Amino acid sequence: MSEQAKTKISVQDLHLYYGQFHALKGITMEIPEHEITALIGPSGCGKSTFLKTLNRMNDLEPNVRIEGSVRLDGADIYQDMDAIELRKRVGMVFQQPNPFPKSIFENVVYGPRINGIRNKAELEEICERSLRQAAIWDELKDRLGKSALGLSGGQQQRLCIARTLAVEPDVILMDEPTSALDPISTGKIEELAMQLKKDYTIVIVTHNMQQATRVSDRTAFFLLGDLVEYGDTQELFSNPKDERTERYITGRFG
Amino acid sequence: MESTILNFGTQADAAGHRPAALKREDSMSNVHASKKTKGYYFRKEYLGRGIATGCGLFIVVLTLAIGVFLLVRGTGTFTRFHHSILEFLFSSDWSPVDTATGSGGGVGAAVFIAGSLLTCGLALLMITPFSIGAAIFMTEIAPKSGEKIFRPAVEIFVGIPSVVYGWIGLTVLVPWIKNVFHPKMGGYSVLAASIVLAVMIFPTITTVAADAIRSTPDAFRKAGYGLGSTRWQVIYRIVLPASRSGIMTGIILGLARAFGEALAVAMVIGKTRAFPKNLLSPTNNLTAEIAADMGNTASGGEANMALWTMALLLFLISMLFIFLIHLISGKGILQVEN
Amino acid sequence: MQARIRSARRTDEVMTVVFYAVGGFFLVLILILAGYIIINGLRSYYPGIFGTTSSGIGNQLFNTVYLVFWSLLISVPIGVLAGIYMAEYAKPNKLTKFLRISIESLSSLPSIVVGLFGYLVFILMTGAKWNLMAGALAVSILSLPSITTTTEDAMKSLPKSYKAGSMALGATHWTTIIKVLLPACFPRIITGVILAAGRGFGEAAALLYTAGQSTVINWNNWNLTSKTCPLNPFRPGETLALHIWVMRTEGSLNPNSEKIANFSAAVLVIIVLLFSLAARMITKHIGRKAVGEKA
Numbered sequence: 001m002s003e004q005a006k007t008k009i010s011v012q013d014l015h016l017y018y019g020q021f022h023a024l025k026g027i028t029m030e031i032p033e034h035e036i037t038a039l040i041g042p043s044g045c046g047k048s049t050f051l052k053t054l055n056r057m058n059d060l061e062p063n064v065r066i067e068g069s070v071r072l073d074g075a076d077i078y079q080d081m082d083a084i085e086l087r088k089r090v091g092m093v094f095q096q097p098n099p100f101p102k103s104i105f106e107n108v109v110y111g112p113r114i115n116g117i118r119n120k121a122e123l124e125e126i127c128e129r130s131l132r133q134a135a136i137w138d139e140l141k142d143r144l145g146k147s148a149l150g151l152s153g154g155q156q157q158r159l160c161i162a163r164t165l166a167v168e169p170d171v172i173l174m175d176e177p178t179s180a181l182d183p184i185s186t187g188k189i190e191e192l193a194m195q196l197k198k199d200y201t202i203v204i205v206t207h208n209m210q211q212a213t214r215v216s217d218r219t220a221f222f223l224l225g226d227l228v229e230y231g232d233t234q235e236l237f238s239n240p241k242d243e244r245t246e247r248y249i250t251g252r253f254g
Numbered sequence: 255m256e257s258t259i260l261n262f263g264t265q266a267d268a269a270g271h272r273p274a275a276l277k278r279e280d281s282m283s284n285v286h287a288s289k290k291t292k293g294y295y296f297r298k299e300y301l302g303r304g305i306a307t308g309c310g311l312f313i314v315v316l317t318l319a320i321g322v323f324l325l326v327r328g329t330g331t332f333t334r335f336h337h338s339i340l341e342f343l344f345s346s347d348w349s350p351v352d353t354a355t356g357s358g359g360g361v362g363a364a365v366f367i368a369g370s371l372l373t374c375g376l377a378l379l380m381i382t383p384f385s386i387g388a389a390i391f392m393t394e395i396a397p398k399s400g401e402k403i404f405r406p407a408v409e410i411f412v413g414i415p416s417v418v419y420g421w422i423g424l425t426v427l428v429p430w431i432k433n434v435f436h437p438k439m440g441g442y443s444v445l446a447a448s449i450v451l452a453v454m455i456f457p458t459i460t461t462v463a464a465d466a467i468r469s470t471p472d473a474f475r476k477a478g479y480g481l482g483s484t485r486w487q488v489i490y491r492i493v494l495p496a497s498r499s500g501i502m503t504g505i506i507l508g509l510a511r512a513f514g515e516a517l518a519v520a521m522v523i524g525k526t527r528a529f530p531k532n533l534l535s536p537t538n539n540l541t542a543e544i545a546a547d548m549g550n551t552a553s554g555g556e557a558n559m560a561l562w563t564m565a566l567l568l569f570l571i572s573m574l575f576i577f578l579i580h581l582i583s584g585k586g587i588l589q590v591e592n
Numbered sequence: 593m594q595a596r597i598r599s600a601r602r603t604d605e606v607m608t609v610v611f612y613a614v615g616g617f618f619l620v621l622i623l624i625l626a627g628y629i630i631i632n633g634l635r636s637y638y639p640g641i642f643g644t645t646s647s648g649i650g651n652q653l654f655n656t657v658y659l660v661f662w663s664l665l666i667s668v669p670i671g672v673l674a675g676i677y678m679a680e681y682a683k684p685n686k687l688t689k690f691l692r693i694s695i696e697s698l699s700s701l702p703s704i705v706v707g708l709f710g711y712l713v714f715i716l717m718t719g720a721k722w723n724l725m726a727g728a729l730a731v732s733i734l735s736l737p738s739i740t741t742t743t744e745d746a747m748k749s750l751p752k753s754y755k756a757g758s759m760a761l762g763a764t765h766w767t768t769i770i771k772v773l774l775p776a777c778f779p780r781i782i783t784g785v786i787l788a789a790g791r792g793f794g795e796a797a798a799l800l801y802t803a804g805q806s807t808v809i810n811w812n813n814w815n816l817t818s819k820t821c822p823l824n825p826f827r828p829g830e831t832l833a834l835h836i837w838v839m840r841t842e843g844s845l846n847p848n849s850e851k852i853a854n855f856s857a858a859v860l861v862i863i864v865l866l867f868s869l870a871a872r873m874i875t876k877h878i879g880r881k882a883v884g885e886k887a
Contacts, residue, residue: 060759088762098753101776111761114771160757167761295764302766303681309673310682310691313736317694320701320709320733327712384614391615395608404615406872407622413864415794417836418629418857424840425850426628453625456618484604514702516797517837541704541797548708549801553716565708572700576693 005032008171008201009054014068016049016058023049025225026068031218036193036202038216038233040209042248045222047205051173054203055090056083072171088115090171091164096180097156099148099163104140107148107159111167126166134162135192154185161192172196174204178211190215209249213237221245321569328566330559337361342563348527350557361560365527367567369539372444372530373519374512377451382505385459386494389501392460393467394489400464411457420518423450428522437534442524445533450518455508462507466500467493503583510575514568516541540564626861633858636851644811647848649856651809654822655724655829659803660792662728662825667735668785672774674736675743680769699737706733707798714802722804724829730798735788742784746777783871790867794860796833804828805838832856 009031016024024046031037039047052058053070056077070077077086088111099107108130109123117123127144131137136158140151148159157177164172174193178186193202193215206212212219213233220230221242229236229245240246331337335357345362388408392400423446432441470493478488494501524536525546544561551558644650674695682688710730715722750773758768774781807830810820819827830838839846839853846852 055760057756057760060756084762084764086762087760092756092760094753094756094760096753098751098757100754100757100772102772110758110771111763114761114763114767163757163761299764299766302770306673306677306681309670310677312670313674313698313740314687314691314694316733316736317697319713320698320706323709323712324705384618387611387614388618391611395611396615400615404619407619409868410622410626410865413790413794413861413868414626414629415796415833415860415864417796417833418794418860421836421840421853421857422625422629425854453621484600486604486607487600489607510700514704516702516704517800521837521840541702544704544708545797545800548711562708565705568702568705572702572705573697576696576700 005035007031008033008073009203010071010074011054012069012071014050014053014070015066016046016053017065018061019063023225024053027227029220029227029230031201031203033201034197034199035217036197036204036215038212038219039203039205039222040207040212040219040248041222041228043207044224046225047220047222048175050222051092051175051203051205054171054173055087055092057087057092059083088167089169090173091167091169092173092175093157093161093164093177095176097153097160099151099156099159101147101149103145104148104151104159105144107163108166110163115167130162130166131159133165133196134158135188135195136162152185154181154188157181157185157189158192161189161196165196169200171201171203174202176205176207179207186211209237221248223248324562324566324569327559327562328569329563330554331361331556331563335361335556335559342560343367346529348560350555350560352551352555352557354552354555357556359556361556361563363540363560363564363567365529366538366540366543366564368529369444369523369537370513370541372537373447373451373523373539374509376444376448376533377455377512378505378509380448381452381456381508382459385456385504385508386463386501388456388460389463389467389504390489390493393464394485394493405461408457408460411453416454416515416518417521419450419454420521423447423518423522431534435534439524439526439536442522442526442536443534444523444530444537446522447519447539448533450522451512451515454515454518455512458511459504459508462504463497463501466497466504469500470496499583503579506575506578506582510572513571513575514541516545520545540568544568626865629861630858633854633856633861636854636858638848638851641848641852641855644809646846647852649832649835649852649859651807652830652832652835652856653859654809655803655807656793656831656833658823658825659724659728659731659799659829659831660789662725663731663735663792664785664789666729667732667739667788670732671736671739672743672781674740676747676769676774678740678744679747680765680773695737695740698733699741701734702797703734703795704797704800706730707801709733710798711801720826722802722806722828723826724803725825727799727803727829727831728825730802731792731795734795734798735792738788738791739781739784743777743781746780746784747773750776779874779877783874786867786871786874790864790871793863793867794833796831796837799831799834800837803834804830805834806830832860836860 007030011027011029011031014024014027015022027050039051041047049058053066054077058064058066066078069079072081072086072089075081077090100110102110105124105127108127109117112123112126117126128137128141131140136155139155140159148156151159157180161172161177177193178189181189190211193204196202197217204212204216216233218231219233219236221228221236221240221244223244229240229242231241236245237249240249331342332339342361342363344364345360346364347360347362348365350359350361351357388404392404392408396404427446427449428441428443430441431437431443431446435441437443474492474496475488478492483491519539520542523538523542525538525542526536527538528535530537544564547557548561551561641648642650642653678688678691682691707730710726710733714720714726714729720726754772754776755768758772759765763771806828808820808828809822810818811822813821814823815821816824818824821827833856836853836856839849839856842849
């Protein structure tokens with residue numbers, strides 16, 4: 001199915017430097033629409049850094065220099081778009097659940113609010129829709145006014161996903177979204193990700209190869225700032241073309 | 255497609271549970287497509303950032319203004335009335351002419367400077383051992399009750415306004431000194447001023463020293479105990495030397511507070527324009543003299559100007575203290591105090 | 593060897609006793625001091641001491657509160673915004689370093705020096721008479737550094753993920769600050785403001801030549817431009833702390849001066865204690881309770 005999928009994000013020869021350090025060395029890849037693309041590799045390989053270039057979160061860090069192009073639906077996100085506008089279209093879920101110290105309701109409608117929606121009924125509708133999409137409405141509907149910090153880690157992460165959905169992005173970036181969660185919560189997030197791909201394009205960084213095989217359609221293997229291998233997940237895991245990929249997925253590699 | 259390798263839940267399964275949702279209308283995406291205007295960024299970012307930056311700059315300007323105004327005003331003694339800096343610092347002939355234009359009097363502030371140095375020095379001498387002792391008590395000896403009882407108590411010390419210290423000094427300490435020592439001039443004395451200052455700077459030195467002691471790595475203590483030291487040996491030979499710079503910083507902060515204190519000292523020092531003969535005789539200091547006479551002298555006159563020079567001296571001394579603290583601790587006093 | 597160990601033990605025991613004595617001494621001293629001020633003050637109470645005549649402290653009490661109110665109105669916005677600048681926008685360059693030194697210098701200035709600056713700028717240069725606003729401005733200069741540093745520290749101690757989360761939703765940096773970061777450190781800032789207010793209540797040296805050492809209020813006069821209207825901040829406004837200073841010299845003129853000063857001291861200490869108690873309680877509640885309710 002991935003063959004005929006339309007390309008959502010197209011990355012051409014992307015280099016990233018932290019000061020003198022060359023963190024991404026010429027990444028070229030096409031991320032298809034309505035699929036889940038997993039980024040794997042040992043820690044420090046650049047997969048999270050790469051993920052952050054897709055919604056320009058690296059802009060927030062000092063001394064970062066980027067060369068090459070990233071195109072979202074054909075538009076260069078570093079030339080033709082500003083970061084604020086881009087981040088509304090490319091949402092992000094972080095490694096640690098990061099709800100704001102506000103109520104559940106205020107967390108979900110934060111994005112719509114800062115975009116100028118003031119109508120209470122409309123906000124409530126967005127809140128319900130987003131929480132339903134994140135499959136957590138039933139758990140939270142009776143406690144929307146309570147602090148989001150009182151939720152369990154898994155609930156917090158799904159709330160953060162709902163918060164991202166409320167902005168109605170096209171793409172959702174997930175940066176090791178389950179690494180801080182227990183197995184049951186992890187299962188729920190994975191299931192959710194697979195449901196969401198019908199409507200969204202998802203890019204997920206994971207250090208967990210089983211997770212990549214469970215959820216993703218395509219997998220990219222990063223090593224020391226290089227994209228070593230990228231292709232159909234099943235293919236990559238069962239029949240890796242590069243020896244380094246094979247060594248990594250069979251666990252013979254740092 | 256199915257994830258075949260490990261045979262966990264399949265996507266086919268997951269697809270079955272898809273919510274009947276709920277993607278936005280396509281027309282909404284036009285909202286995204288519109289590029290944000292300059293007006294948007296002005297309202298949402300530049301305006302706020304500009305105001306915040308302005309407030310930061312305001313503090314710089316304010317500080318510079320205080321320095322420059324004091325400098326301009328305070329150097330009048332030397333530029334307009336042609337006194338020498340040496341006369342101001344070392345002469346004890348204080349007889350400035352108190353008219354708007356008259357000149358030719360003496361502006362020797364040595365008595366006031368000596369009064370400040372003497373009272374502050376004595377206060378420091380009295381209280382430093384106790385402060386360090388109290389700091390050790392609340393961190394090393396009884397850390398639990400130190401945190402729960404002693405620290406709040408020290409905060410009460412800080413909270414009592416300085417005029418109240420002065421008032422207690424005036425109504426309790428001065429009569430007490432008078433009754434016990436029977437000095438010729440009553441109880442107003444260097445001793446009274448020093449005791450009041452000592453009590454006032456006790457919390458400053460204690461809290462800063464306690465923080466420094468607390469931040470000594472535990473590994474040091476364990477190493478000491480491991481070698482068979484007693485607690486006192488660990489404190490004396492390991493903890494105190496390790497936290498020396500923090501303790502010094504606390505002492506200088508205390509000194510700075512004592513130097514700048516005005517009304518509490520003014521109430522008990524006796525305001526006598528003469529070097530003290532002993533600890534029980536009255537004298538005067540910089541702050542008390544400024545507080546007493548600034549409003550009574552003819553503005554811009556020689557006497558008035560000499561008082562401004564004393565204010566400038568206070569300003570310069572407080573800058574010197576900041577410099578010393580940076581030199582000793584390698585960090586700013588704000589980090590130390592918090 | 594045995595003897596040395598024994599003597600080391602004995603020294604240790606002696607020193608432990610010494611430290612307990614020092615700690616105990618100061619604990620007792622503070623209790624006696626605070627207790628004496630409050631009890632002696634309350635015992636000096638007489639009917640009419642809260643009145644607004646020269647034998648009461650009603651006007652001074654009002655002036656104190658009113659002056660602190662104005663000083664906070666000025667210093668809190670500037671201090672918080674400057675703190676935001678320091679925490680979020682300041683780049684590590686020379687200007688920022690200089691700003692940090694400026695804040696430090698301000699915070700270590702003797703209050704009488706700040707008072708003299710106020711006297712020079714707000715009284716002499718404007719040609720005004722002693723007025724409460726000049727005093728409020730002087731006190732706000734004194735509280736500015738602590739409010740700035742409190743805000744900066746509070747913001748810097750927030751989890752980085754708040755900012756990342758908000759920015760990832762397409763918020764601008766400023767929106768993130770106002771909608772997420774500032775509310776999240778609100779309790780800490782309030783604590784800082786309360787402590788600053790407490791210091792403002794007790795301030796006297798900075799007010800000596802700004803707010804003035806007298807006050808005349810006509811409580812039936814609500815004409816804001818009048819020199820005797822209570823709410824007119826441009827009238828002389830002697831505060832409670834300053835009143836103690838003034839009473840010291842008025843012994844012969846006012847038969848009640850000692851009682852008034854005693855009572856004023858007690859009132860000041862009680863106010864300051866209540867304020868630091870409030871700050872302490874808020875600090876305790878931070879973390880326990882998250883802010884934000886369904887709007």
